[in-house]
Amino acid sequence: xxxxxxxxxxxxxxxxxxxxxxxxxxxxxxxxxxxxxxxxxxxxxxxxxxxxxxxxxxxxxxxxxxxxxxxxxxxxxxxxxxxxxxxxxxxxxxxxxxxxxxxxxxxxxxxxx
Numbered sequence: 001x002x003x004x005x006x007x008x009x010x011x012x013x014x015x016x017x018x019x020x021x022x023x024x025x026x027x028x029x030x031x032x033x034x035x036x037x038x039x040x041x042x043x044x045x046x047x048x049x050x051x052x053x054x055x056x057x058x059x060x061x062x063x064x065x066x067x068x069x070x071x072x073x074x075x076x077x078x079x080x081x082x083x084x085x086x087x088x089x090x091x092x093x094x095x096x097x098x099x100x101x102x103x104x105x106x107x108x109x110x111x112x113x
Contacts, residue, residue, distance in 0.1 A: 090097040
């Protein structure tokens with residue numbers, strides 16, 4: 001059985017159209033159209049687009065910066081002595097002990113690398 005096409009019905013105003021595209025059904029329809037155009041090789045950049053093409057080198061630099069600032073939670077088992085040492089260093093510097101641990105790890109990785 002062929003799938004029914006989800007078409008945007010005649011809407012009364014631009015606001016209704018905007019609301020429809022913001023709805024889950026509108027987002028699914030847009031995603032399907034994008035994937036279909038990508039698959040068929042018909043995905044093109046509109047000549048009327050005001051967004052200039054971005055230099056790939058700039059994108060690579062931005063990606064590196066984003067990765068450097070991004071964090072991911074990690075569980076580590078540390079000795080109580082190391083944690084207490086990190087807490088005492090942190091209290092002297094006026095920062096959190098987890099920051100002290102991250103700085104120590106970063107320094108150690110730079111030395112090892």
